[in-house]
Amino acid sequence: MKIQNLSVAKSNKKILNNLNANFEPGKIHAIMGPNGSGKTTLSYTIAGHPDCEVISGDIIYKEQSLKDLEVHERSLLGVHLCPQYPSVIDGLSHAAFLKEAINIRRHNQNLEALDEFEFLKLLKQKAEEFKFNPKDYIRHSLNSGYSGGEKKRNEILQISLLNPKFIILDEIDSGLDIEAMKYIGNFINQYIQPDVTILAITHYPEFARLLNAKEVHIIKQGQIVKTGDIDLVKSIEANGFGDF
Amino acid sequence: MQNKQIIETLDTKYSLGFSENIDSETIPKGLNEDVIRLISNKKNEPEWLLNWRLEAFRHWLTMEEPNWASVNYPKIDYQDIFYYSVPKKIKNEAGEIDPELKAYFEKLGVPIGEQQVLAGNIAVDAVLDSQSVGTTFKEKLNKVGIIFCSFNEAVINHPELVKQYLGTVVSYKDNYFAALNSAVFSDGSFCFIPKGVRSPMELSTYFRINQANVGQFERTLIVAEEGSFVSYLEGCSASRRDENQLHAAVVEIIALDNSTVKYSTVQNWYPGDENGKGGVYNFVTKRADCRGYKSHVSWTQIETGSAITWKYPSVILRGDESVGEFYSVALTNHHQQADTGTKMIHLGKNTKSTIISKSISAGNSSGTYRGLVRVGSKADNARNFTQCDSLIFGNAQVHTHPYIETTNGSVTLEHEATTSKISDEHLFYLQQRGMSEEQAKNMLVNGFCKSVFQKLPGEFAVEAQKLLEINLEGSLG
Numbered sequence: 001m002k003i004q005n006l007s008v009a010k011s012n013k014k015i016l017n018n019l020n021a022n023f024e025p026g027k028i029h030a031i032m033g034p035n036g037s038g039k040t041t042l043s044y045t046i047a048g049h050p051d052c053e054v055i056s057g058d059i060i061y062k063e064q065s066l067k068d069l070e071v072h073e074r075s076l077l078g079v080h081l082c083p084q085y086p087s088v089i090d091g092l093s094h095a096a097f098l099k100e101a102i103n104i105r106r107h108n109q110n111l112e113a114l115d116e117f118e119f120l121k122l123l124k125q126k127a128e129e130f131k132f133n134p135k136d137y138i139r140h141s142l143n144s145g146y147s148g149g150e151k152k153r154n155e156i157l158q159i160s161l162l163n164p165k166f167i168i169l170d171e172i173d174s175g176l177d178i179e180a181m182k183y184i185g186n187f188i189n190q191y192i193q194p195d196v197t198i199l200a201i202t203h204y205p206e207f208a209r210l211l212n213a214k215e216v217h218i219i220k221q222g223q224i225v226k227t228g229d230i231d232l233v234k235s236i237e238a239n240g241f242g243d244f
Numbered sequence: 245m246q247n248k249q250i251i252e253t254l255d256t257k258y259s260l261g262f263s264e265n266i267d268s269e270t271i272p273k274g275l276n277e278d279v280i281r282l283i284s285n286k287k288n289e290p291e292w293l294l295n296w297r298l299e300a301f302r303h304w305l306t307m308e309e310p311n312w313a314s315v316n317y318p319k320i321d322y323q324d325i326f327y328y329s330v331p332k333k334i335k336n337e338a339g340e341i342d343p344e345l346k347a348y349f350e351k352l353g354v355p356i357g358e359q360q361v362l363a364g365n366i367a368v369d370a371v372l373d374s375q376s377v378g379t380t381f382k383e384k385l386n387k388v389g390i391i392f393c394s395f396n397e398a399v400i401n402h403p404e405l406v407k408q409y410l411g412t413v414v415s416y417k418d419n420y421f422a423a424l425n426s427a428v429f430s431d432g433s434f435c436f437i438p439k440g441v442r443s444p445m446e447l448s449t450y451f452r453i454n455q456a457n458v459g460q461f462e463r464t465l466i467v468a469e470e471g472s473f474v475s476y477l478e479g480c481s482a483s484r485r486d487e488n489q490l491h492a493a494v495v496e497i498i499a500l501d502n503s504t505v506k507y508s509t510v511q512n513w514y515p516g517d518e519n520g521k522g523g524v525y526n527f528v529t530k531r532a533d534c535r536g537y538k539s540h541v542s543w544t545q546i547e548t549g550s551a552i553t554w555k556y557p558s559v560i561l562r563g564d565e566s567v568g569e570f571y572s573v574a575l576t577n578h579h580q581q582a583d584t585g586t587k588m589i590h591l592g593k594n595t596k597s598t599i600i601s602k603s604i605s606a607g608n609s610s611g612t613y614r615g616l617v618r619v620g621s622k623a624d625n626a627r628n629f630t631q632c633d634s635l636i637f638g639n640a641q642v643h644t645h646p647y648i649e650t651t652n653g654s655v656t657l658e659h660e661a662t663t664s665k666i667s668d669e670h671l672f673y674l675q676q677r678g679m680s681e682e683q684a685k686n687m688l689v690n691g692f693c694k695s696v697f698q699k700l701p702g703e704f705a706v707e708a709q710k711l712l713e714i715n716l717e718g719s720l721g
Contacts, residue, residue, distance in 0.1 A: 047676055071675035087673035091633065091664035096691045101677040
């Protein structure tokens with residue numbers, strides 16, 4: 001994915017300022033920066049959130065501009081955002097939600113829809129794999145009553161099920177203990193493939209290291225001011241973002 | 245910005261809002277004893293019925309319009325309404341329905357010619373403004389002893405049955421709108437299922453308001469004798485008018501020993517425009533009396549229409565072991581207001597009732613569930629299960645008032661309730677998983693309503709789902 005001269009405003013306030021970046025596939029990219037530097041705005045703009053108004057510039061993914069695509073069209077291209085606070089929807093079961101999500105994707109790829117039986121079998125497997133009680137999980141309302149850790153596990157379950165190619169993890173590590181962080185780091189390291197790109201937005205150098213990030217991008221005042229390898233993390237640990 | 249889109253997408257592009265210039269005989273606006281005499285006279289009614297109407301009218305004059313419901317509307321001027329309007333030409337010399345009327349109902353998707361009905365067939369009574377214009381399959385039903393005709397015909401041909409049952413479930417003293425209806429009702433459907441008969445087809449009535457400023461006051465009376473079964477469907481729509489239209493109906497059901505009546509409604513009255521202008525005021529009294537041992541009545545309603553809905557289909561569980569059910573989906577959008585629910589009155593022993601109510605609200609609308617479960621002192625071992633779920637888009641309002649009154653210690657009452665509030669962020673999340681906004685909303689609504697849709701007869705379930713989807717898609721349908 002290439003971000004070209006991207007300027008974005010939120011509630012009429014300019015947040016991203018002529019930002020340029022190249023997120024190459026096959027790599028885990030850590031995005032780091034001080035609070036309010038535009039990390040989350042960058043993620044939401046890539047996903048197409050209506051509050052993020054693109055003033056100028058473009059986002060090119062798979063040789064097309066994402067700028068004028070709807071949120072769901074970007075999703076069907078493979079863009080997948082794990083928000084810091086995943087939605088909780090009472091009354092919408094995981095089974096109903098994820099069956100719709102997977103079959104829309106299959107329809108888009110000219111594959112036959114999964115029937116109820118095939119789908120539930122698959123979903124129960126995934127639930128088991130990600131340490132949910134399968135029977136409870138399928139009927140459970142989306143994230144209802146789940147702890148922070150369970151919600152994040154539910155996010156990576158969805159990645160495993162829907163198989164997206166450009167994944168943005170918006171502070172997926174926030175509020176997690178070290179064991180849970182490791183669990184997620186493990187999954188991400190196994191998931192990465194030559195055609196998969198992962199952007200991990202994080203405050204914690206430790207998480208970037210745990211992910212084994214190939215590239216670290218420092219974002220400040222709406223611009224990427226430095227890109228380097230994992231060693232960048234060291235100087236952040238030592239001196240914060242002041243050096244950039 | 246997204247919230248605006250939600251409202252637009254949920255916008256009902258009301259596809260049934262057309263009106264036709266149907267040459268009609270309409271008596272002047274206004275309400276007094278002379279108007280009632282005139283209506284009664286036009287319908288060749290017997291003296292006893294005229295007297296009943298007049299008693300109802302005199303009682304109505306002593307009553308006050310109720311104001312306890314969570315709805316707001318300007319004061320209705322009852323003198324500014326036409327109480328009687330019938331098409332001049334209904335049937336030709338050969339007794340066939342006027343082709344123009346037939347075409348009119350076809351445009352609504354209501355078959356009033358028997359040849360057009362598919363194998364699954366449904367008998368239809370079609371009511372336009374104040375008059376039934378035709379009932380299909382009468383002969384076929386007659387063969388098994390079922391009487392299915394307009395209310396007016398029943399008064400002429402079966403006065404003894406009408407006299408025996410009319411007003412015995414909903415007395416004209418019951419409430420303001422029931423009294424008004426009893427005084428001026430013009431037509432409706434009558435349905436009698438004799439002992440031991442299972443109706444070979446579904447019976448249905450379609451109510452349509454076409455003329456401007458006409459109030460529709462229909463009356464439906466269903467009697468199911470011992471051991472009989474009938475599934476009854478009601479559909480309705482109205483022309484799009486800037487003025488509000490008044491619809492004050494009464495439905496009475498009498499179910500005797502071991503009989504079952506299933507009454508399903510898909511209500512699609514004109515809801516008014518997006519600014520709340522126009523639309524039908526729907527003030528309806530629907531009640532069933534389970535008069536016998538193991539009588540069983542179930543109400544299923546899908547409410548998408550009318551500007552204001554004031555409606556509580558209820559069941560009196562008089563007979564021992566009788567069963568009452570209420571399944572409801574009510575969708576409100578823009579400035580629509582719905583105050584709806586049910587009353588289950590347990591009087592007999594081992595009686596059982598189930599209430600499933602689903603409210604979907606969007607825009608500036610408000611939806612209220614108002615329910616009463618009352619258990620009498622003799623209703624030993626009565627049981628009720630109530631579930632009230634709400635699905636709210638944006639800032640619409642939903643209220644739930646489940647009242648319980650019991651004087652019996654042996655009852656079992658269960659209540660469950662959920663509220664799902666769908667914000668812009670929720671929709672964004674779902675869209676981010678590949679669904680368009682419409683697909684996300686349909687998924688939410690269909691999942692939410694599934695348990696009620698399952699209670700509708702086959703074809704009707706498809707229609708109901710389609711209707712909600714049209715409302716959601718904002719397409720012309």
